[in-house]
Ligand SMILES: [Zn+2]
């Protein structure tokens with residue numbers, strides 16, 4: 113599996129693309145610029161099989177509409193974050209379009225599920241930053257796409273709507289139990305590893 117990530121939008125939310133040798137790709141958090149992500153996929157001849165949203169904050173989901181307009185694919189979001197996706201908090205942020213209610217939106221994936229077509233992926237429900245925050249884990253690749261749950265040297269804020277410090281503590285404890293060599297792609301900023309973060313917190 114191949115992996116690339118790059119920041120998008122004023123808040124620099126990382127968009128992660130994962131793809132196989134057969135050209136099948138999953139995009140995690142298309143950030144603020146779905147056009148740029150669509151172009152990125154097209155240039156490489158990749159076909160989008162799924163969009164996975166780590167959580168519903170505007171800086172991670174505002175690119176969804178433009179992306180799936182060009183590369184139609186199901187959009188997975190944890191059910192607990194669906195209300196947040198369409199809340200006023202999320203749709204009133206300058207510079208961000210938000211996401212429309214689309215028939216492509218699928219809220220059926222929960223803890224322990226695999227993204228359809230991506231055997232070897234595991235959804236970890238890690239609430240705290242938001243009620244439906246999830247990480248996408250690939251155990252055989254020792255790779256975790258963590259969204260805003262874990263950052264290099266830090267972790268996601270818990271004072272936004274639906275946030276919970278107690279849930280965040282539990283979620284971080286779960287992540288610390290993953291193998292230390294696990295590579296972590298964060299929702300913002302540089303990548304890190306579980307081993308480094310387990311020492312840092
Ligand atoms: Zn964010």
Ligand SMILES: [Zn+2]
Nearest residue numbers: 167169241260
């Ligand atoms: Zn967030």
